[in-house]
Amino acid sequence: MQEFDVTAHNYDFVFKDSFNLFKNDIADFLEVELPGIASYLETEFAEIETNLELLDLNFMLKDGSILHLEEEAEISVSDLIRFASYDLKLYNRYRDRVRTIILCIKGYTDSTAGFNCGSLGYNSTVVDMSKKDGKKKLEELKEKIENNEKINYLDLIFLPLMNSDQKIVDRVKETIKLEEKLEIEQNSKNNLVALTVVLSDKFLSDKDMSEIWRDYKMVKFFKYVEEQGKKEGEKQGEKKLFKKLIKGNFEGCDDKIMELIDQAEISKLEELSERISKIKDLKELEEALKQ
Numbered sequence: 001m002q003e004f005d006v007t008a009h010n011y012d013f014v015f016k017d018s019f020n021l022f023k024n025d026i027a028d029f030l031e032v033e034l035p036g037i038a039s040y041l042e043t044e045f046a047e048i049e050t051n052l053e054l055l056d057l058n059f060m061l062k063d064g065s066i067l068h069l070e071e072e073a074e075i076s077v078s079d080l081i082r083f084a085s086y087d088l089k090l091y092n093r094y095r096d097r098v099r100t101i102i103l104c105i106k107g108y109t110d111s112t113a114g115f116n117c118g119s120l121g122y123n124s125t126v127v128d129m130s131k132k133d134g135k136k137k138l139e140e141l142k143e144k145i146e147n148n149e150k151i152n153y154l155d156l157i158f159l160p161l162m163n164s165d166q167k168i169v170d171r172v173k174e175t176i177k178l179e180e181k182l183e184i185e186q187n188s189k190n191n192l193v194a195l196t197v198v199l200s201d202k203f204l205s206d207k208d209m210s211e212i213w214r215d216y217k218m219v220k221f222f223k224y225v226e227e228q229g230k231k232e233g234e235k236q237g238e239k240k241l242f243k244k245l246i247k248g249n250f251e252g253c254d255d256k257i258m259e260l261i262d263q264a265e266i267s268k269l270e271e272l273s274e275r276i277s278k279i280k281d282l283k284e285l286e287e288a289l290k291q
Contacts, residue, residue, distance in 0.1 A: 019039070019040045021153045021154060021157075021191075021192075021195070022037060022040070022057075022059065022154070023036075023037045025152045025153060025154045026059075026154060028152055028154075029152055029154035029155060029158065030101060030127050031127070032101060032125060032127065034061065034067065034099070035061040035062045035063040035065065036061065036062040037059045037060070037061055037062070037067065038059075038060045038061060038062045039059065039060045040058075040059055040060075041058035041059055041060050041066060056068075056069050056070045056071055057069035057070075058090070061099070064096050064097075065096050065097040065098065065099055066090055066094060066096055066097070066098045066099065067099050067101065068083070068086065068087060068090065068098055068099065068100045068101070069100075069101050069102075069103065070083055070100065070101070070102045070103065070124075071102070071103040071105065071161065071199065071202070072102060072103070072104055072105065073104075073105045073106050073203060074104065074105075074106050074108075075102060075104055075108055075113050075126065077115060079102075080113060080114060080115055080122060080124065081115070081122075083100055083102070083122075083124060084115075084120075084122040087100055087122075099125070100124040100125070101124065101125045101126075101127060102124050102125070102126050102127070103127050103129050103158070103161065104126050104127065104128055104129060104130070105129050105130065105161050105203065106130055107128050107129075107130035107131070108126045108128050110126065111125065111126055111128075112124065112125060112126060113126050129158075129161050129162055129163065130163045131163065132162040132163060133162065133163060134159060134160075134162030134163050134164035134166075134171065135164055135165070135166075137155060137159060137162055138159060138164075138174060138178075141155060141156060141159070141178055142178065145178060145181050145182060146181075148183060153192060156175060156178060156179060156192060156196070157175070157192060157195040157196045157199055158199065159171065159174075159175045159178075159196075160172045160175055160196065160199075160200045160203075161199065161200065161203070168200060168203050168204060168208070169204060169205075169208035169211055169212065171200075172196060172197065172200050172204070172208075172212060173211075173212065175196050176193055176196060176212075179192045179193055179196065180193075197212065206244055206247055206248040207248050209244055209245065209248060210244075210245055210248025210249055211248075213245050213248075213273060213276070214249075214276065214277050238266055238269070239261055239262060239264070239266075239269065242261055242269045242272075242273060243258060243261055245273060245276065246261070246276075246285070249276055249277075249279075250281070250282050250285065252282065253282065254282075256286070257282060257285065257286060257289070260286060260289040260290065261289065264289055268289070272285070272288055272289070
């Protein structure tokens with residue numbers, strides 16, 4: 001498991017800001033019949049957060065029910081029990097029907113997944129991402145973007161999770177390249193890049209994330225976070241993201257470096273993230289953080 005998961009700290013505001021992408025396109029992308037989406041649902045449960053378990057995505061639907069989206073490489077009984085515990089908390093809070101859809105990356109033999117423990121039964125819908133041809137979709141999106149044709153933006157941000165013979169880190173990079181070619185306003189591009197990284201993060205290693213930062217100057221993601229004017233807790237999330245970057249680039253990071261990062265201004269971390277590949281060793285990094 002990764003030491004820091006982007007979604008754990010920079011979560012709600014990314015999806016809330018990009019709500020219309022999901023509102024307009026999610027039914028077509030999932031190929032599941034659903035009522036329309038009414039709103040993005042920000043959900044916090046203290047007992048879940050204590051254990052670093054977060055719901056993936058939640059939306060209030062127009063019929064009053066709740067759409068709970070999860071993404072997993074594979075689905076186990078333990079996963080289903082965890083999702084069921086989320087759904088019970090959702091139901092306890094809202095007292096409305098919960099529809100759980102799991103995006104399964106490595107494939108699943110059935111269109112539903114659940115369990116029955118006697119007094120309690122649980123059922124979810126499975127969308128098998130391994131049946132979505134990522135290579136074919138990539139070429140299709142390339143052609144549409146080159147011809148300035150309309151696309152489903154969810155096909156873009158979920159592209160790295162589709163079936164492909166490429167490593168997921170390479171699929172993320174290819175997707176970001178496509179997003180940069182879109183003829184849309186820069187803030188929308190930043191949103192798409194941020195969503196792509198957030199949705200793929202749990203399947204990427206520290207090294208993978210470091211490569212993405214280095215190659216695509218993900219300082220934009222920092223700026224995107226800061227522009228939202230969020231609370232100090234989210235700024236701590238940004239610092240943890242920078243720590244992840246450092247650990248991917250340098251071996252032997254000690255507590256002193258981590259303390260200096262905690263004390264640094266976000267603007268300083270933005271500056272360092274842009275020139276991280278030019279910093280030779282931890283000693284040079286330490287001096288830069290002290291300046």
